[in-house]
Amino acid sequence: NAGVTQTPKFQVLKTGQSMTLQCAQDMNHEYMSWYRQDPGMGLRLIHYSVGAGITDQGEVPNGYNVSRSTTEDFPLRLLSAAPSQTSVYFCASSGRTEAFFGQGTRLTVV
Amino acid sequence: LAKTTQPISMDSYEGQEVNITCSHNNIATNDYITWYQQFPSQGPRFIIQGYKTKVTNEVASLFIPADRKSSTLSLPRVSLSDTAVYYCLVGEWTNAGKSTFGDGTTLTVKP
Numbered sequence A: 001n002a003g004v005t006q007t008p009k010f011q012v013l014k015t016g017q018s019m020t021l022q023c024a025q026d027m028n029h030e031y032m033s034w035y036r037q038d039p040g041m042g043l044r045l046i047h048y049s050v051g052a053g054i055t056d057q058g059e060v061p062n063g064y065n066v067s068r069s070t071t072e073d074f075p076l077r078l079l080s081a082a083p084s085q086t087s088v089y090f091c092a093s094s095g096r097t098e099a100f101f102g103q104g105t106r107l108t109v110v
Numbered sequence B: 001l002a003k004t005t006q007p008i009s010m011d012s013y014e015g016q017e018v019n020i021t022c023s024h025n026n027i028a029t030n031d032y033i034t035w036y037q038q039f040p041s042q043g044p045r046f047i048i049q050g051y052k053t054k055v056t057n058e059v060a061s062l063f064i065p066a067d068r069k070s071s072t073l074s075l076p077r078v079s080l081s082d083t084a085v086y087y088c089l090v091g092e093w094t095n096a097g098k099s100t101f102g103d104g105t106t107l108t109v110k111p
Helices: none
Strands: A004-009 A008-012 A017-027 A031-037 A042-053 A054-057 A065-066 A076-077 A087-094 A099-100 A105-109 B009-013 B018-023 B033-038 B045-049 B053-056 B061-064 B070-075 B083-093 B105-110
Touching: A008 A017, A008 A065, A017 A031, A017 A054, A017 A087, A042 A065, A042 B053, A099 B045, B009 B061, B018 B083, B018 B105, B033 B061, B045 B070, B070 B083
Parallel strands: A008 A105, B009 B105
Antiparallel strands: A004 A017, A017 A076, A031 A042, A031 A087, A042 A054, A065 A076, A087 A099, A087 A105, B018 B070, B033 B045, B033 B083, B053 B061, B061 B070, B083 B105
16 A cells, blocks of 8 residues: 655756656545645645545645546645755645555755 | 744654644634644655544644634654644645645654
């Protein structure tokens, strides 16, 4: 049982480049979320989805896009990377009681 | 969104019981209280969730008073491996878009 799988684990981007962070879950959860965590801080919600075809913004959505075409996948797209987006990104999949988090993607924008 | 307040850091010694209190004065009727643990370079991991009174599982207990404006996570007989950041969340059961992670409490367990 893989749970929540994020790829890649590490990524370095140049300012202005775009990329997609992948997230997949095998628990058949309807709810999925993307968070970012800056050094020494808690997690901040970027976008979330309550089911296939339904997404909504969290606290810090600017500069990011999401889509949910299937229950299993919830990719996060950075449209034009900026140094302020240097962070660790976590994807979560939520069941009725708890959220399961992936291992994170450490992104550096130079 | 219910805002939570936790101590920034706590120190303890191996074998002691640790209690971390979280304040959430604006908790709503439908909100649950959930605690997560995070180790460096890992995603948060669910510890325990409750709505009122006391909840206990194999790793922790959660105490919630009648007014639900605070909660206390109790870790019995901590070990060095319990050194981590602990987050208190308040929100609907899904957590998605309904609650936020504060800065958490950094617990350091010393030998």
